[in-house]
Amino acid sequence: MAHDKEPAPLLKDLLNPKALARIGRAAAQVHPDFDERAYLAMARKGLEDLSIMQRLSHAADCLRAHLPPAYPRALKIVRQMAPLLPGGFADMVLPEFVGRHGLDHFELSLEALRELTPYSSAEFAIRPYIAQDPEAVLALALRWAEDENEHVRRLASEGTRPRLPWARRLPLLAAEPQRTRPILEKLRADPADYVRRSVANHLNDMAKDHPEWVLDLLEGWPTQQPETKWIAKHALRNLIKAGHPRALQLVGATLGAKVRLASFDVTPRLLRLGQTLQLKTTLVSTADQPQKLVVDYAIHYVKKNGESSRKVFKLRTLALEGGAELTLEKAQTISDFTTRVHYPGRHAVELLVNGLTVAQGHFELKKPKA
Structure with missing residues (x-):
């Protein structure tokens, strides 16, 4: 992971x-x-x-x-x-x-x-x-x-x-x-x-x-x-x-990638600042031939004014054989740093394959403890 x-x-x-x-x-x-x-x-x-x-x-x-x-x-x-x-x-x-x-x-x-x-x-x-x-x-x-x-x-x-x-x-x-x-x-x-x-x-x-x-x-x-x-x-x-x-x-990625989403889990659903977000997905190729896939994920960060800002992160670039199944996992700590300050609220999460959204989820960032 x-x-x-x-x-x-x-x-x-x-x-x-x-x-x-x-x-x-x-x-x-x-x-x-x-x-x-x-x-x-x-x-x-x-x-x-x-x-x-x-x-x-x-x-x-x-x-x-x-x-x-x-x-x-x-x-x-x-x-x-x-x-x-x-x-x-x-x-x-x-x-x-x-x-x-x-x-x-x-x-x-x-x-x-x-x-x-x-x-x-x-x-x-x-x-x-x-x-x-x-x-x-x-x-x-x-x-x-x-x-x-x-x-x-x-x-x-x-x-x-x-x-x-x-x-x-x-x-x-x-x-x-x-x-x-x-x-x-x-x-x-x-x-x-x-x-x-x-x-x-x-x-x-x-x-x-x-x-x-x-x-x-x-x-x-x-x-x-x-x-x-x-x-x-x-x-x-x-x-x-x-x-x-x-x-x-x-870069050799397959346009119109043929994949089926078996699962996409975003856990835990409730987080506080400093805790870790876990992403897990399983993709299944529906093609007969190998495909090059660029798999990313996006988090829609809640801004101070309540609107959201989308940030895309790399997950993995891979070749998936025809009919093959693959599970990918990612852990990301939700912490403030120089270029990003987090605000409480519902954060949407997308899974992207070759630039296209194939699944969506979310987590709720809670207010820091007083």
Whole structure:
């Protein structure tokens, strides 16, 4: 039986006073005149009330305030700091420094982002540069797509994603997907899974605005190759969940799947926050030949205003032999986390096979105990 993992810590909590202290120590190591104590006092002030992106911006601005006034000299210090830090989300403060304070030194700053991205990631920091001069940055990103460093190659795709979560939107790239196509073409068979995942997410962003364009593109790619096949499946995940015929066909799912539902159980019917929902279904093939099935489920979450919001989850993708019977189970803990707050009420549950609803159930989420 599959179980959901416990939710990860909030990303913003990774940029905490301890991480700020590490950044301050690195700055002092490189630049002896750096006032580490003053930096920390400024950077820690009001930190708890800030969101994920506000924390990055605040820490970067505090760093700028305590480095030499001349940007090229300050940037040299920031570049020297990067190898002294452990890497990871908190250290994105360094590229954020470049993103917020380097636009007047365009070429110097872009080269710094290429250098800094292997230590954390410059996917947020590069976006103001794209907004200022998209042609120049896209031409540079196309060269980065051939860089020997996989982090730089990933930046070419991730930094130009139209709908990168938490990041500044790029309306031009969202409206004209062909602008980043040459980058994605270069990266579609990249040896690094890290890079291919970014390509898939980039295409998934595009599919929200231009589904047919994405399908046209992928239908021209060699999806029989394992790397490209994975990209297509991951890029089309939302279209597959929605039952889009071309998307299902592209990943090999059987259109108009022939199955009979033997059972669909949603238990328990009454839950409290923190308890586990159990789903169990048995499907029987009514076809003579094997069928590829994409089995998902959807929960209609009750919103604060009493309306509902449908969220589709993966259950399993499988090949079902003619006449065969298969039982699938899923356990999902109903807990609040960053992107979802639960409200009491009746939650509908759907079982989907190749995008079509084949069964429905529900559970009642009770109010938390006082």
